[in-house]
Amino acid sequence: MNWNEHLPALLLAVPLFGAFIAPVVCLFGKTTRNILMTGITFITLIIALLLWKNVLAGGPAIYVMGGESFNIALPSGMALPIRIILEADAFSAFMVLCGAIAAFAGALFSTNYMEKFSGMGRFTSLYFLLTVGMLGMMVTGDLFNFFIFIEIASIASFGLIAFWRDKPEAIEASLKYALVSQVGSMVFLIAAGCLYGKYNALNMAAVGSLLQFGTMEKLVLVFFVGSLAMKCGAFPMHMWLPDAYAEAPSGVTCLLVAVSQASLYGLMRVCFSLYGINLGGSFIPWMIIAMGLASMFFGVSMAVVQHEIKRLIGYHSVSQVGYMLLGLGVGLLVLKDARSMAEYGFTAMKGGIFHIFNYTMYKALLFLAAGAIYYATGKRDLNQLGGLARRMPFTTFMFVIAAAAISGLPPFNGFVSKLLIYESVFAVHPALTVVALVTSVLTLASFVKVFQTAFLGPEKNALVSTREVPAGMLLGMGVLTVAVLGASLFPAWTLSNLVEPAAKALVDQAGYIGAVMGGGL
Amino acid sequence: MFGTVYTGFGYWDVTSWILFFGIAAGLTLWLRAQGRDDYKEGTDQDEIYWSGNVVPEDGEDISVPASSAYWGFRKALEPYYNRLIGMHTGIATDIVGFYVLVVAFMAVFILIA
Numbered sequence: 299m300n301w302n303e304h305l306p307a308l309l310l311a312v313p314l315f316g317a318f319i320a321p322v323v324c325l326f327g328k329t330t331r332n333i334l335m336t337g338i339t340f341i342t343l344i345i346a347l348l349l350w351k352n353v354l355a356g357g358p359a360i361y362v363m364g365g366e367s368f369n370i371a372l373p374s375g376m377a378l379p380i381r382i383i384l385e386a387d388a389f390s391a392f393m394v395l396c397g398a399i400a401a402f403a404g405a406l407f408s409t410n411y412m413e414k415f416s417g418m419g420r421f422t423s424l425y426f427l428l429t430v431g432m433l434g435m436m437v438t439g440d441l442f443n444f445f446i447f448i449e450i451a452s453i454a455s456f457g458l459i460a461f462w463r464d465k466p467e468a469i470e471a472s473l474k475y476a477l478v479s480q481v482g483s484m485v486f487l488i489a490a491g492c493l494y495g496k497y498n499a500l501n502m503a504a505v506g507s508l509l510q511f512g513t514m515e516k517l518v519l520v521f522f523v524g525s526l527a528m529k530c531g532a533f534p535m536h537m538w539l540p541d542a543y544a545e546a547p548s549g550v551t552c553l554l555v556a557v558s559q560a561s562l563y564g565l566m567r568v569c570f571s572l573y574g575i576n577l578g579g580s581f582i583p584w585m586i587i588a589m590g591l592a593s594m595f596f597g598v599s600m601a602v603v604q605h606e607i608k609r610l611i612g613y614h615s616v617s618q619v620g621y622m623l624l625g626l627g628v629g630l631l632v633l634k635d636a637r638s639m640a641e642y643g644f645t646a647m648k649g650g651i652f653h654i655f656n657y658t659m660y661k662a663l664l665f666l667a668a669g670a671i672y673y674a675t676g677k678r679d680l681n682q683l684g685g686l687a688r689r690m691p692f693t694t695f696m697f698v699i700a701a702a703a704i705s706g707l708p709p710f711n712g713f714v715s716k717l718l719i720y721e722s723v724f725a726v727h728p729a730l731t732v733v734a735l736v737t738s739v740l741t742l743a744s745f746v747k748v749f750q751t752a753f754l755g756p757e758k759n760a761l762v763s764t765r766e767v768p769a770g771m772l773l774g775m776g777v778l779t780v781a782v783l784g785a786s787l788f789p790a791w792t793l794s795n796l797v798e799p800a801a802k803a804l805v806d807q808a809g810y811i812g813a814v815m816g817g818g819l
Numbered sequence: 820m821f822g823t824v825y826t827g828f829g830y831w832d833v834t835s836w837i838l839f840f841g842i843a844a845g846l847t848l849w850l851r852a853q854g855r856d857d858y859k860e861g862t863d864q865d866e867i868y869w870s871g872n873v874v875p876e877d878g879e880d881i882s883v884p885a886s887s888a889y890w891g892f893r894k895a896l897e898p899y900y901n902r903l904i905g906m907h908t909g910i911a912t913d914i915v916g917f918y919v920l921v922v923a924f925m926a927v928f929i930l931i932a
Contacts (some may be wrong), residue, residue, distance in 0.1 A: 681885050
């Protein structure tokens with residue numbers, strides 16, 4: 299058997315298997331649980347790497363569940379695919395890689411971070427389920443299964459955000475997220491149902507090949523865009539996000555960052571692969587650009603005035619999502635104009651997609667560093683922190699790298715993706731670049747505040763017994779630091795091997811549709 | 820080795836930046852090495868100077884808290900911040916309300932666009 303052919307299914311089967319065995323395995327003690335957490339997420343990361351390599355070499359990977367043959371999407375005599383089909387093109391493979399790195403780093407970090415707590419069987423199981431939901435959203439080729447994976451990820455998130463259930467804030471954050479997330483998911487389901495009612499298909503490629511942009515399709519598009527923009531934290535539907543990110547255990551927040559990117563993936567998949575050239579006018583692209591600008595500016599404005607470290611970083615998540623919406627929105631705006639796409643649209647998309655990778659790595663690293671501070675000091679309020687650089691040199695070093703990267707300081711990866719966005723969206727209107735630049739300045743100001751108040755300054759008496767965090771937590775942060783430094787030092791390699799294939803796959807609606815409707819491999 | 824990124828309007832070359840950083844760092848370290856190293860440890864020369872006052876023992880007494888950082892910026896933009904923070908009520912139904920509002924806005928405008 300050639301295992302490479304089964305990678306899309308294995309990508310989901312491995313963490314799902316981990317989720318089922320976790321409650322039993324965790325009965326055998328801490329060491330066994332840690333081996334399971336790191337082992338399963340590491341294998342998932344290897345599968346993600348192999349999938350990415352295979353997709354780059356051989357084009358989109360199709361996997362049919364429950365059919366006579368796993369690689370025939372459209373059996374002879376059938377006009378539409380009816381099975382559960384996984385479809386991984388270069389954009390999916392890129393997203394899967396980002397998500398798998400974050401899941402592995404979060405698992406490594408959690409081995410030490412969660413060691414003092416009970417109920418770790420449930421924690422481990424929910425962590426793997428969240429990983430399955432996130433990866434499933436990224437590889438499914440089917441609207442209904444996208445909804446299913448959203449639900450798997452959402453339900454696991456509710457449990458994990460409220461994991462410290464003796465904290466009322468955690469319960470409240472989980473409840474808020476549950477309410478808004480369920481409303482969004484139901485609206486998504488209604489939209490998918492409308493398309494199924496009209497086209498008798500749920501497969502995205504099949505619907506994309508049949509879609510006519512009428513009144514119903516317009517409303518369906520609005521429902522999809524609204525729901526997925528809310529789930530990725532776009533302004534003004536972002537208000538659940540700082541609460542949820544702040545209250546979840548930090549290893550989970552690291553994974554939630556990647557999960558929010560799965561929703562952004564869904565948004566882009568709907569706009570580019572499902573609607574694509576049938577998107578109608580420029581209203582939706584401009585709406586995405588407007589949400590991007592508002593997310594950037596208002597998100598960072600709120601971050602500047604926060605003094606609770608995880609809430610501050612949470613508001614920066616809203617702001618950073620804005621950059622991606624801006625870049626990808628500009629790409630969507632010129633999708634039907636080949637000249638503008640070649641001149642600046644494709645660069646904006648590359649910037650947006652590169653920023654997805656960068657954001658996932660440095661934002662996850664920032665949350666882990668904030669978790670390390672909480673683990674070492676028991677405090678999250680910056681007013682009570684100070685002088686930690688002397689006591690926690692490794693955490694400080696990695697925090698500085700992540701803070702410099704998110705602030706867009708050269709030579710870090712955040713600078714490169716922002717530069718691509720600045721210089722391309724300028725062609726649409728200079729005001730777009732101005733907002734992005736002001737946001738970057740405020741981001742730097744915000745992280746200067748965090749660095750100065752938490753790590754520099756005189757040592758506080760309450761913190762003299764603070765020690766550096768254990769090796770597992772440092773390793774978790776180390777994985778993300780290596781990813782940030784790698785993308786910073788080798789931006790050309792990252793762009794040509796990771797980002798450009800993903801951007802090309804995203805704009806190639808015919809290629810996405812053809813991989814399934816052409817009969818599979 | 821590290822490659823150049825072309826943006827369509829310009830480029831970014833990480834090698835040049837690292838070279839520049841190396842030269843700047845070398846120059847900075849050379850300037851630092853020119854300083855005096857004949858101070859006497861354990862004397863007043865080695866003490867923290869805090870405007871002539873006695874330095875408090877707890878660092879907390881001489882720290883500017885994070886909530887006071889950028890005070891002027893916040894004060895200047897007070898009306899803006901009052902509105903922005905006022906939006907963030909933390910009430911779950913308000914969060915859903917914003918979602919409904921955005922979807923309704925898009926639905927109306929996409930239909931008349």
